[in-house]
Amino acid sequence: MTTLAADREIEALMALHPKGFDLSLDRISRLLERLGNPQDRLPPVIHIAGTNGKGSCAAFSRALLEAAGHLVHVHTSPHLVNWHERYRLAAEGGGRLVDDEIFAEAIARVAKANAGQKITVFEILTAVTFILFSEHPAAAAIIEVGLGGRFDATNVVARSAVSVIMPVSLDHEAYLGDRVELIAAEKAGIIKPGCPVVIGAQETETALQVLIETAERLDCPTFVYGQDFLAYEENGRMVYQDEDGLMDLPPPRLPGRHQFANAAAAIAAVKAAGFEISHRAAEKAMTSVAWPGRMQKLAQGRLAELAPKGADIWLDGGHNPGAGIVVAEALAEQEDKNPRPLFLISGMINTKDQSGYFRAFKGLARHVYTVPVSMSDAGVPNDELAIRAVEAGLSAEPVSSVASALMLLRDTWDGPPPRILIGGSLYLAGAVLAENGTPPA
Incomplete structure (x- = not known):
């Protein structure tokens, strides 16, 4: 179209x-x-x-x-x-x-x-x-x-x-x-x-x-x-x-x-x-029922191919503490059924409570890669977002893009296939779906 x-x-x-x-x-x-x-x-x-x-x-x-x-x-x-x-x-x-x-x-x-x-x-x-x-x-x-x-x-x-x-x-x-x-x-x-x-x-x-x-x-x-x-x-x-x-x-x-x-x-x-x-x-x-960008599984696509082999990749546009809680609970359910190490790739905008969002994942996420949100002028710089994640009790580091985070995880992770949540912003979710070649239809 x-x-x-x-x-x-x-x-x-x-x-x-x-x-x-x-x-x-x-x-x-x-x-x-x-x-x-x-x-x-x-x-x-x-x-x-x-x-x-x-x-x-x-x-x-x-x-x-x-x-x-x-x-x-x-x-x-x-x-x-x-x-x-x-x-x-x-x-x-x-x-x-x-x-x-x-x-x-x-x-x-x-x-x-x-x-x-x-x-x-x-x-x-x-x-x-x-x-x-x-x-x-x-x-x-x-x-x-x-x-x-x-x-x-x-x-x-x-x-x-x-x-x-x-x-x-x-x-x-x-x-x-x-x-x-x-x-x-x-x-x-x-x-x-x-x-x-x-x-x-x-x-x-x-x-x-x-x-x-x-x-x-x-x-x-x-x-x-x-x-x-x-x-x-x-x-x-x-x-x-x-x-x-x-x-x-x-x-x-x-x-x-x-x-x-x-x-x-x-x-x-x-x-x-x-x-x-x-x-x-x-x-x-x-x-x-279908609702793109909300706990959506990315099973294929250009970005999904960059992830570690066998990774379980989820995309969610939730961006406030309440959304963080329900997404963390959904991932905890996944963990109960099929245990895997969880990694976050997160980008957020500056009108949201970033630390409040990240706190929901304390004790659940092994590490956070913070990325810029390119589709919004209000995107939080990735180095600043990493600080917010650390303040919430998580291990975090800034990287340049979602693709870079996936490749870094692929090249450095030596363990069972991970579970990956890409989230924190609907702008980020949209950018990921576009780059992945899987826009909503």
Whole structure:
């Protein structure tokens, strides 16, 4: 798929408009009015916010609906390699990333309607979401929040079929606040009066209370993980339970115990949105779900070939302490099943808690190779990141690139085939998938 036309449109926009986030709904509301308010002509919306697990919930929700035979649009952000990844349009046999010509035309139409007014590129691209999703038929639109919730550009949708709040923890403190209850309040901003709310597994009672109180105040039917629905492992299977009974399902294809809770939130959300999910459809969804760059196994590709022979390579874009904990737990599960020495290849950006991320791997990782994040101006220098890893109690050294780290490990490691986690940033995950020759499709 050629990406030149859409890329040219986006590059022109980025030259005109400020980078970053400007949390307000005024500009995008004015723009959407000029476009005829396409956000009011969407199929039923599953709107997903949270600090961690949003993308996984979106992936499970899509898999469930498609397994049940429904046509589904999906909007996620950020992308890993190509802008097109943000827009998956409904199609028979499963959604497809937006065609370049359709994408470029929609961007040009939105930019023309904006007429050079001050706006962020994310707001323009969110308006593109509403244009695309309103003009192509589907049974549902899954829309992931970009940042926060209350003032995120996606929050102009007046009513949702269901609002989903995934785990809330500290992240983006400069925009959302430095206490978990403040961040929870921002995420709760997507809850609409009288519309169903699904609250995923929360890390703190503080966040949970804020979310429940908001839903109650707005008179919303509310479904809380651990109270109204849950999932657990039994005999190597996943058991999902809610007021309708039990479903005995295969374990999710996405690795890690945390994916049981993410899958459960998606099942609850799809049901709360008014869709029936048969046992057969749920089984198919658990085994077909895919979510690139999140505990993704790299079994082949240009970079994978540089690793020590027989290495078990994982790629994950998680970038905050909460993500570090669930990824470390997933790797500890792998260690229990198949013991191997663990090495990290890590790159991070300067808005994240680097030491907090690394602390999750203390006692688990043998050594860390820190690398630059070339796709972001905010990348932490690799020598500075190594210091953060050492402060967290790990052995670490800076190297020039992921390829260099893999070759260094191949040439110096004299032991059983290692397990390798490449992670710490979605920018890094995208760069790795591009260099490996395995971009999302």
